Amino acid sequence: MPELPEMENYRRLLNEKIRGKTIINVEVTREKSVNLDVKRFREEVQGSKITGVERRAKYLIFKLDSGKNLLLHLMLGGLIYLDLGNDEIDRTKQVTLSFGNLNLFFIGLRLGFLHLLSNEELEKTLSELGPEPLDPSFSIQVFQQVIAKRRGVLKSTLVNQKFLAGIGNLYSDEICFEAKLLPKKKISDLVDEEKIELYKSIQSILLRGIILGGYMELPVFKGDKVTGRYNDNCYVYDREGESCHRCNGVIVRDKISSQKSFYCPLCQT
Structure with a gap:
């Protein structure tokens, strides 16, 4: 299961590639990977801009300009792959976010998930986590x-x-x-x-x-x-x-x- 260093690595690289980009299309091939009806999930996410990618513990948080958040937990076997153009890999994708010529694939989300949450829902979901061990305040x-x-x-x-x-x-x-x-x-x-x-x-x-x-x-x-x-x-x-x-x-x-x-x-x- 990806841990803090893996998710921090994802955060840094994805911020370099997709921050500020608009989600042109959303494809969900496994309904259980998202927390809403697929049609509603697509309607709410499609057209949103990624304002930044943050990390909390083993989670990634894709901040949207709509004020909502995509919360990702890869769990066991989950992976992320970013197709920079004509580089689609031969893996089963549970969710795909398209940014024009870029495609972000979420792979192996059999146990993991990508949930659309409000700020209040996000705070509640993460409320029981302990402190971040690399935070400057963690003395x-x-x-x-x-x-x-x-x-x-x-x-x-x-x-x-x-x-x-x-x-x-x-x-x-x-x-x-x-x-x-x-x-x-x-x-x-x-x-x-x-x-x-x-x-x-x-x-x-x-x-x-x-x-x-x-x-x-x-x-x-x-x-x-x-x-x-x-x-x-x-x-x-x-x-x-x-x-x-x-x-x-x-x-x-x-x-x-x-x-x-x-x-x-x-x-x-």
């Missing part, structure tokens, strides 16, 4: 206040969207590795120094993920050289049986709170 002091209220193990806490917004299975493992902490360690057992290292690791790993364009398998558009470079630069995720880059230990795979997790048992304590 070490704020982090210490937030984590002091939590119990359970580190892995399940990091992926809890009410704790922090945007971290999922992959980056939670990478964060634990960077902080030299076992993902199954209990939050209550963390000492102050470990909490500080955890905070620093959350910041550095998410920024690294953004710089490397996340781990998506598909470029955002033809010629996109940024997206997906994290795939070949994971520290521990999906590297079971391989050598640890830090201590040459062997990366193991475990199940923690019903979620797969990868870590080095030698240098993560």
Whole structure:
């Protein structure tokens, strides 16, 4: 499932390509991917201009000049592809937004969705999300206040969207590795120094993920050289049986709170 770095990468690239452009046509091939009757959805979205693309947690928000918002959650298997002209890919599209010579394809929305919401509906939908870990206001002091209220193990806490917004299975493992902490360690057992290292690791790993364009398998558009470079630069995720880059230990795979997790048992304590 795309996490904060993947969605931030989408946000940046899409703002460069479609901000200020008018949606000329809307095609919906899977009714369950949208929240309105298809005819009404098309009528309300078609003719609107994209004033900007924002991100909150794992969501993208397409701001429309009508005052409404298209809220996207890709969920598991969801992808975005922007056809810059005569570059349509051989994938099943659930929703297509056309901007004249540009076509924005939403692919694999079997679990994901693209919902048209008012500002009030949008605020309500996102109201229970935790703080953004890369927001300038998210200081070490704020982090210490937030984590002091939590119990359970580190892995399940990091992926809890009410704790922090945007971290999922992959980056939670990478964060634990960077902080030299076992993902199954209990939050209550963390000492102050470990909490500080955890905070620093959350910041550095998410920024690294953004710089490397996340781990998506598909470029955002033809010629996109940024997206997906994290795939070949994971520290521990999906590297079971391989050598640890830090201590040459062997990366193991475990199940923690019903979620797969990868870590080095030698240098993560």
